[in-house]
Structures are given as structure tokens and as C-alpha cells.
Amino acid sequence: MAPQGEPILEVRDLVKHFPLTQGIVLKRQIGAIKAVDGVSFDLHRGETLGVVGESGCGKSTLAKLLMALEQPTSGTVRVAGRDLGSARGAELKGIRRNIQMVMQDPYTSLNPRMTVGDIVGEPYEIHSEVAPKGDRRKKVQELLEVVGLNPDHINRYPHQFSGGQRQRIGIARGLALQPEIIVCDEPVSALDVSIQAQVINLLERLQNEFNLAYIFIAHDLSVVRHISDRVAVMYLGKIVEIGKDTEIYDRPSHPYTQALLSAVPVPDPEGREHRERIILQGDPPSPANPPSGCRFRTRCWKAQEICAEQEPLLQIRPGTDHESACHFAEAHDVVHVS
Amino acid sequence: MNRPAGAVDTHLSPSLFSGSLGTEPLLAVDNLHVEFTTRQGVARAVNGVSYSLDAGETLAVLGESGSGKSVTAQAIMGILDMPPARIPKGEIRFRGTDLLKLSESARSQIRGQQIAMVFQDALSALNPVFTVGWQIAEMFRVHRGMGRKAAYAKAIELMERVRIPAAKQRVNDYPHQFSGGMRQRIMIAMSIALDPEILIADEPTTALDVTVQAQIMELLAELQRESNMAMILITHDLGVVADVADKIAVMYAGRIVENAPVHDVYKNPAHPYAKGLLESIPRVDLKGQELYAIKGLPPNLLDMPTGCAFHPRCPYKQDECVTEVPPLHQISGTRSSACHYWREVLDGTAG
Numbered sequence: 001m002a003p004q005g006e007p008i009l010e011v012r013d014l015v016k017h018f019p020l021t022q023g024i025v026l027k028r029q030i031g032a033i034k035a036v037d038g039v040s041f042d043l044h045r046g047e048t049l050g051v052v053g054e055s056g057c058g059k060s061t062l063a064k065l066l067m068a069l070e071q072p073t074s075g076t077v078r079v080a081g082r083d084l085g086s087a088r089g090a091e092l093k094g095i096r097r098n099i100q101m102v103m104q105d106p107y108t109s110l111n112p113r114m115t116v117g118d119i120v121g122e123p124y125e126i127h128s129e130v131a132p133k134g135d136r137r138k139k140v141q142e143l144l145e146v147v148g149l150n151p152d153h154i155n156r157y158p159h160q161f162s163g164g165q166r167q168r169i170g171i172a173r174g175l176a177l178q179p180e181i182i183v184c185d186e187p188v189s190a191l192d193v194s195i196q197a198q199v200i201n202l203l204e205r206l207q208n209e210f211n212l213a214y215i216f217i218a219h220d221l222s223v224v225r226h227i228s229d230r231v232a233v234m235y236l237g238k239i240v241e242i243g244k245d246t247e248i249y250d251r252p253s254h255p256y257t258q259a260l261l262s263a264v265p266v267p268d269p270e271g272r273e274h275r276e277r278i279i280l281q282g283d284p285p286s287p288a289n290p291p292s293g294c295r296f297r298t299r300c301w302k303a304q305e306i307c308a309e310q311e312p313l314l315q316i317r318p319g320t321d322h323e324s325a326c327h328f329a330e331a332h333d334v335v336h337v338s
Numbered sequence: 339m340n341r342p343a344g345a346v347d348t349h350l351s352p353s354l355f356s357g358s359l360g361t362e363p364l365l366a367v368d369n370l371h372v373e374f375t376t377r378q379g380v381a382r383a384v385n386g387v388s389y390s391l392d393a394g395e396t397l398a399v400l401g402e403s404g405s406g407k408s409v410t411a412q413a414i415m416g417i418l419d420m421p422p423a424r425i426p427k428g429e430i431r432f433r434g435t436d437l438l439k440l441s442e443s444a445r446s447q448i449r450g451q452q453i454a455m456v457f458q459d460a461l462s463a464l465n466p467v468f469t470v471g472w473q474i475a476e477m478f479r480v481h482r483g484m485g486r487k488a489a490y491a492k493a494i495e496l497m498e499r500v501r502i503p504a505a506k507q508r509v510n511d512y513p514h515q516f517s518g519g520m521r522q523r524i525m526i527a528m529s530i531a532l533d534p535e536i537l538i539a540d541e542p543t544t545a546l547d548v549t550v551q552a553q554i555m556e557l558l559a560e561l562q563r564e565s566n567m568a569m570i571l572i573t574h575d576l577g578v579v580a581d582v583a584d585k586i587a588v589m590y591a592g593r594i595v596e597n598a599p600v601h602d603v604y605k606n607p608a609h610p611y612a613k614g615l616l617e618s619i620p621r622v623d624l625k626g627q628e629l630y631a632i633k634g635l636p637p638n639l640l641d642m643p644t645g646c647a648f649h650p651r652c653p654y655k656q657d658e659c660v661t662e663v664p665p666l667h668q669i670s671g672t673r674s675s676a677c678h679y680w681r682e683v684l685d686g687t688a689g
Binding site for chain 2 (some may be wrong): 024054055162164165192193194195196197198200201205219221222223225226245249255259260262263264265266267268269270272278279280281283
């Protein structure tokens with residue numbers, strides 16, 4: 001799955017600030033939550049970019065920006081060369097068709113009063129050019145079959161399905177418009193362990209079948225590693241490190257990535273006494289008032305004066321083979337026990 | 339495939355399970371059954387669970403939602419709503435006395451003082467309209483009869499013990515003013531307030547980020563070392579279990595299917611369900627390949643499969659599995675598996 005040619009998704013300096021206001025009648029802006037603060041990356045056809053980070057780091061806001069559900073404060077998102085920000089009307093509708101989403105919680109993201117057929121077929125109401133009215137039922141049944149559900153269950157309601165099956169319904173809905181990009185926001189975290197593997201396998205199979213590109217947002221780092229070609233690590237609205245999965249997992253060079261990876265419990269009790277553990281102190285600072293310079297410096301054991309003064313840019317650092325945003329970036333394997 | 343000749347099942351009575359023979363363990367759950375009466379019928383949430391725990395030990399109870407792991411814990415704590423719940427059979431012995439036979443007032447003496455619990459979702463477990471200091475101090479006021487001032491001082495002390503920064507200033511804050519990790523620390527402070535001998539942690543880190551999870555698990559381990567507390571850790575995270583547990587009880591459909599020291603299970607599971615769970619973990623060397631997935635769905639408690647509850651999903655299934663409930667076969671002194679074909683599972687043959 002080597003990424004080739006033009007990227008299908010180009011994100012440049014994407015910024016989203018949510019205003020904090022004071023006063024009821026005359027709302028004055030007193031600050032802003034800097035949810036996403038300068039994010040850039042490319043995504044190629046058939047590729048999976050994993051996005052990891054703690055809650056509040058801006059992963060989900062990023063997903064909403066990519067879906068044009070939120071207007072960015074600045075920066076651009078280009079889908080197949082077309083700018084999402086400046087598009088209006090029919091053009092915007094066309095772009096949106098190409099980028100769809102699978103939500104986290106299959107219990108709340110499906111309308112309980114609609115049948116499965118209506119849920120999966122609803123995208124056709126808006127984009128009627130994809131499937132003429134007479135064809136829709138057949139199309140929906142095909143989709144149900146593709147995601148491994150019984151096509152005869154088209155008239156059932158969501159509550160008649162288990163969590164894993166509901167997530168399949170959500171995936172079928174995402175596939176309905178034959179998009180090239182699917183944004184998966186924590187698609188398996190609400191599912192039971194034995195069901196997670198089934199859904200991950202389904203996502204991988206669909207990717208091969210339809211050459212889909214995934215943005216895979218998750219906090220489970222082992223799942224992200226399994227499915228991703230490249231991984232971006234976010235901290236307080238910024239990407240602090242991005243690279244191929246092996247680069248991130250075997251040679252992480254940003255201290256935050258190292259801490260994050262070392263915090264993941266390894267499902268093997270062998271040698272657990274000798275495992276390296278970097279335990280970060282405290283919680284991430286508020287995105288309304290991020291630290292100056294490097295945002296991670298308040299929890300970083302390598303922090304020096306320069307970290308407070310100068311913001312480290314996301315670039316390839318000496319001695320490392322992928323981009324990271326740390327003045328003192330240094331590859332250090334924390335996952336493998338020696 | 340037939341069962342190997344001479345396979346005599348050492349079919350132990352559950353009471354023999356309780357750790358070292360002769361001495362009574364700190365806590366022994368013995369053949370516990372819990373059922374819920376619902377409008378659709380009786381849901382048998384726990385069907386004969388037995389496990390034991392000694393001081394300083396960590397037992398991990400592993401299972402999916404609906405496997406009965408939390409219900410067992412709630413039965414130990416005595417916080418099940420009865421009705422609809424009912425305990426038709428079984429014993430929960432704490433230092434030799436059966437908790438289920440005690441009066442409610444006697445139980446509330448044990449609850450919190452001897453056996454305490456940390457819940458999964460700290461935001462809904464804490465009362466939003468009282469300050470955290472008030473809620474921690476309540477433990478001392480109710481159980482120890484302390485005055486308001488003394489109890490508050492104790493609360494601050496505890497908040498420092500669970501490493502909440504600036505405890506003195508934050509004692510009068512409300513739960514919503516704390517982050518998720520800090521709220522979980524407050525829950526832990528409340529649970530260890532009266533120096534319990536057993537701490538039951540029901541998915542204590544499931545709602546938290548990995549970095550915070552590492553902090554909380556480290557805190558729990560430290561508290562355990564300090565006071566030689568026994569811990570029951572209920573979780574579905576195979577990574578957390580591998581990190582902290584001494585022994586594991588794997589639950590499926592209200593039964594324990596495998597009971598073993600932690601190293602044994604991860605090296606060589608003896609039940610197909612435990613094996614399936616371990617194999618479905620994404621592994622580095624198998625990247626790009628399909629993940630092993632246990633097929634099918636967890637069973638419906640109202641309509642349990644006959645015989646072994648795992649048989650519709652099991653790669654080792656034989657005719658016998660459909661008709662006969664497998665007993666908990668003793669494999670070694672510390673290990674048991676509820677599978678007719680545990681030998682084959684252990685060998686890794688067939689499947």
C-alpha cells in the first residue's frame with residue numbers, strides 16, 4: 001500500500017479556535033479554546049493514517065473539520081484537489097460525498113426510530129444521483145451484505161442488533177455514497193474485546209476492496225498500529241510526531257510519543273518488572289491557555305529554556321528519520337524489552 | 339476426535355479451590371449464583387462462580403460485558419438491588435464468615451471498612467452537589483463517628499495520599515471541577531479511607547486515557563504495597579491484567595472458564611475463549627494479516643446455549659459440548675479450565 005501520486009486529502013495549517021465569551025447580552029470574547037492549532041498532513045488513496053492522542057488533544061475536532069461539520073478558523077482542507085473551505089452549494093455537496101464518517105458509539109449514532117434500511121439509505125435522499133429511487137432498496141441490501149449483515153434484516157430497528165452489528169450498520173451508511181475517504185472516530189472503542197477484532201477485519205477488507213483511505217482516530221495504540229500505514233501523534237491541538245507506523249512505534253523520537261507508548265500496558269506478563277515506564281505527571285494543560293513554546297514542556301523531562309521560548313517545528317530532526325516537533329528529538333525504543 | 343483414554347476428571351469441589359489447603363483465605367467466593375427476574379424471564383447472570391483471594395494478592399477478573407464479572411463484585415459488596423436480583427445458591431466467606439447470612443447492619447459494618455470498591459465512572463459515582471471533601475469526610479463521620487473538622491482534616495490527608503496537588507485548596511471543590519484522572523483519585527481516596535483489607539476495582543481505568551491509566555494503576559499498586567491490601571481488579575483489558583495481576587479468573591456467560599496464575603494463561607491458555615481473546619490482540623509480527631476474531635456474539639443471558647455456553651463460538655466444539663456442561667477441570671494445583679478438551683487447547687493441537 002505504498003502511497004503513490006497525488007494525495008486525496010491535503011490538510012494545511014488547519015486551525016480551529018472556539019471562542020470563549022463573557023456576558024449575556026454583549027458577548028465579549030475573552031479567549032479561545034485552541035482545539036486544533038496548525039495541523040498539516042497528506043493522505044493518499046488506499047492509505048490509513050492513524051491519529052492518536054489523549055482526550056482533549058483535538059482529534060475529534062480534526063475529524064469534524066475534515067467533514068466540514070465545523071468551519072475552520074484558518075487553514076485549508078483539500079479533498080481530491082478541491083478546497084473544502086471555499087466550496088459552496090453543489091460543489092460542497094459533491095466534495096462531501098467523497099468523505100464520510102463512522103462514529104464512535106453505535107448506540108447513539110443510529111436513530112432508534114428509523115429502520116436499518118432507512119438509516120443506510122438516508123444518504124441517497126441527499127445525493128439522489130448515486131442511486132435512483134427504484135434501486136435504493138437493492139443497493140442498501142447489497143451494502144448490508146458487504147458489511148456482513150443479513151440483507152433480509154433491512155426492516156429491523158437498531159435495538160434488534162448487538163453493538164458489533166450496529167457498528168456494521170454505521171459502516172454500511174458510511175459506504176453508501178462510495179466515498180474515497182472514511183473518517184473513523186474511535187470505531188471500535190465502544191465494542192467488546194471479542195467483537196473489536198471482527199470490526200477491524202471488516203474495515204481492512206473494505207479498504208482492500210474499495211481502495212478506501214482511512215483517517216483512523218483511536219486511543220488504543222495497538223489497534224492503531226495494526227491498521228495504520230502512517231501514524232500522527234497529537235498533543236494539545238498540534239501534531240507532535242508523524243511517520244510510518246514502524247518509525248513511530250520502533251523509533252519514537254518525541255518525548256510525548258515515548259511516554260504514550262510506554263504507558264500502554266503490554267498484554268504479556270513476561271518481564272513486566274523490567275519494563276520501562278515513563279509516567280507523566282499531572283494532566284494536559286488547558287487548550288485555552290497552552291504553554292508558550294513547546295506545549296509539552298510542562299510535563300517533559302527534557303525541557304530546557306529554549307523549549308519555553310521557541311516553538312519546535314514539525315520537521316525531520318538530526319538522527320531521526322521522520323518528522324517530530326521537539327528540540328531534543330532522539331529516537332528511543334520504549335516498546336521492546338531488551 | 340475422541341477424548342484421550344484415561345482422562346479422569348479430577349472434579350474438585352469448589353471449596354478446595356480456596357488457595358492453600360487448610361487455612362481459610364481472606365475472601366472465598368464459593369459456587370455463587372445470582373439471577374435477575376426480568377419481564378422476559380430469569381437472567382442467570384452468575385452461575386456458580388468460585389474464587390479466592392489472600393492478603394496482598396491481586397486477582398484479575400477478565401470478561402466481556404454481560405459475563406457476570408461486575409455482578410459478582412456487587413454481590414461481594416452487598417450492593418445488588420434485591421429484588422430484582424436473587425442469590426439462590428452460594429457463599430461469600432470473608433475471613434470464614436458467610437457474608438450472605440449476615441444482617442444488613444452487620445454487612446454495612448464490613449462494607450467500606452473491610453471491603454471497599456472503586457467504580458468505573460467516577461463522574462456518576464460521585465455526588466455532584468457535594469464537595470469532594472464532604473464526600474470523603476463522610477466515610478469518617480458515618481463509620482468512625484468523627485466530628486466535621488476532624489473528618490475534613492482526614493479528607494485532606496487522604497487527598498494528599500492519592501497525590502492530588504494542592505489538596506488543601508481543592509478540598510472544597512465539586513467533582514465537576516476535577517479532571518477524569520483526578521476524580522478517579524478521589525474515588526480511590528474514598529475507598530481506601532478506612533484501610534480496607536480488600537479493594538474491588540471495577541474497571542477503574544476504562545474511561546481514562548492511557549497516560550492517566552498508567553498513573554492510576556501505579557497509585558493502586560503503591561497503595562497495595564503500603565498496606566498489603568488484597569485487590570480484585572475487574573477489567574476487559576488484557577494489557578492491564580498482564581501488568582498487575584497475580585492470578586486471573588476468566589469469565590464467560592456467568593461462569594469462570596479459566597482460573598490460573600497470570601503467567602500460565604498468557605503463555606498457554608487452557609480454555610478456547612481465553613485463547614481466542616489472547617489471539618485477537620493485534621500483534622506486531624502479524625501486521626497486515628487478518629486479526630484472529632472469535633466468531634459470533636456473546637450469549638444472551640435469557641437464552642443460554644445448552645451444554646458449554648461457549649460452544650456456538652468455539653473452534654474445538656464436539657457433540658459433547660452441546661449437551662454437557664463442562665465441569666471446572668483441575669489442571670494443576672493452581673489452575674483449572676472449564677473445557678472438555680482443555681488438553682487439546684493446551685497442546686495447541688486441533689481446533
